[in-house]
């Protein structure tokens with residue numbers, strides 16, 4: 001329906017119709033936050049499996065969705081896949097390059113690894129897993145940019161009362177956790193405001209383990225199923241774009257917004273900050 005809504009406005013039909021279509025889309029958007037079970041059963045391995053399968057049968061994930069899902073939420077699933085795969089990956093790419101540019105030593109270290117890996121293989125525009133393994137520093141830069149510019153809040157609805165410290169959070173409330181603030185806990189990230197890719201040396205990335213306290217991809221059953229794919233595509237993209245283009249920073253880095261919603265009313269739960277919301 002969102003696509004219909006866009007088409008309608010470009011045809012200059014009435015804004016009333018646009019509003020109606022938009023209301024339908026908006027109402028259904030929350031269903032877009034749930035992938036069909038088919039994609040999530042067990043673990044995120046299924047989604048990886050599907051990516052491989054789809055490559056094999058030459059269909060994109062969206063084409064596959066369109067041909068296999070027949071319920072009315074199809075546009076929502078499609079929108080989710082478009083949104084989830086781009087909305088975070090694009091800003092993180094921007095921030096990775098911006099942080100690297102504003103730290104000349106970081107930039108030089110990364111470029112040394114990129115140049116060495118590219119020249120050794122004589123590669124111009126293709127990267128293999130082996131090439132990526134020769135540039136771990138670039139991956140650390142991406143994860144460090146993600147730590148500092150992680151998505152604002154991750155939400156869960158309370159389905160049965162839960163005790164947090166001295167509070168009983170009733171069912172129906174929304175619980176929100178902020179990766180932004182979790183990533184500024186000096187216990188897990190010393191000098192948290194500093195862009196220090198080296199801190200990722202401690203993470204066992206070969207075994208797909210992040211640093212403790214890193215929650216940019218959420219957690220539990222509904223954490224981001226695209227996380228390892230995202231890191232790999234960012235790794236490839238950042239390495240290739242830095243190899244092919246020379247960047248110059250024209251302005252100093254913008255500071256993150258000073259106001260983070262609900263900053264004052266948090267509970268400290270284990271290492272995370274958690275908020276609870278009452279529906280009114």
Ligand code: HEM
Nearest residue numbers: 033084085088089092216217218219222223224225226230
């Ligand atoms: C840097 C890139 C990315 C970041 C930071 C990111 C982050 C997140 C976060 C925080 C969530 C919510 C997790 C939760 O509620 O616990 C999420 C959900 C999701 N992500 Fe990502 N993501 C990224 C890239 C991707 C990519 C490339 C894909 C697909 C190819 C993807 C697919 C999804 C999907 C489908 C969900 C919804 C899962 C569900 O509700 O069950 N993401 N992502």
